[in-house]
Amino acid sequence: xxxxxxxxxxxxxxxxxxxxxxxxxxxxxxxxxxxxxxxxxxxxxxxxxxxxxxxxxxxxxxxxxxxxxxxxxxxxxxxxxxxxxxxxxxxxxxxxxxxxxxxxxxxxxxxxx
Amino acid sequence: xxxxxxxxxxxxxxxxxxxxxxxxxxxxxxxxxxxxxxxxxxxxxxxxxxxxxxxxxxxxxxxxxxxxxxxxxxxxxxxxxxxxxxxxxxxxxxxxxxxxxxxxxxxxxxxxxxx
Numbered sequence: 001x002x003x004x005x006x007x008x009x010x011x012x013x014x015x016x017x018x019x020x021x022x023x024x025x026x027x028x029x030x031x032x033x034x035x036x037x038x039x040x041x042x043x044x045x046x047x048x049x050x051x052x053x054x055x056x057x058x059x060x061x062x063x064x065x066x067x068x069x070x071x072x073x074x075x076x077x078x079x080x081x082x083x084x085x086x087x088x089x090x091x092x093x094x095x096x097x098x099x100x101x102x103x104x105x106x107x108x109x110x111x112x113x
Numbered sequence: 114x115x116x117x118x119x120x121x122x123x124x125x126x127x128x129x130x131x132x133x134x135x136x137x138x139x140x141x142x143x144x145x146x147x148x149x150x151x152x153x154x155x156x157x158x159x160x161x162x163x164x165x166x167x168x169x170x171x172x173x174x175x176x177x178x179x180x181x182x183x184x185x186x187x188x189x190x191x192x193x194x195x196x197x198x199x200x201x202x203x204x205x206x207x208x209x210x211x212x213x214x215x216x217x218x219x220x221x222x223x224x225x226x227x228x
Contacts, residue, residue: 043221043222044217044219046217090155099211100169100213103156
């Protein structure tokens, strides 16, 4: 069994300040972890993924996430928010063998000017 | 490279009617997924195909939902009869393989409203 908890349903930051979106997961095996972003009226797009290589993963648009097995976390960060980062973000855990994916309920990021 | 195509983009029906959604994955992708995304929630996997075989349909309400992937390419998801609680966005995604490390590429979705 696997599950994902995104700890904040809404996060609001000012432009130019750091972003932190928190994700905890539960898995019976060594999982793969993903962050996807969904802009309004656009499809889900991969930001980054962890698949057992380096624990610090860099993604597109300056985002990165760190896999911490001891804390079962995979938090998403960005040093400086941009207005274009405003979107819905989903953390996903996946069974590496069967490929079944479980999505979190999402975090809405608002960026204030 | 063309992305995942879905149609229609929007559909409004009355309860107890039937509806069908179509998905064309990225060329060469072996695995195709259908997700249901209810407002305020994350996408929930309904069914996963690898080529034209079903890998996982454990969360598909089989009394009213059906899906097929003929010839391992296009797929159709059908709801018959629809209920009010089926109102959601139905997302189709595809990936190169079927493993859990693969990136999934998503279509724009079909927004279904059941009145």
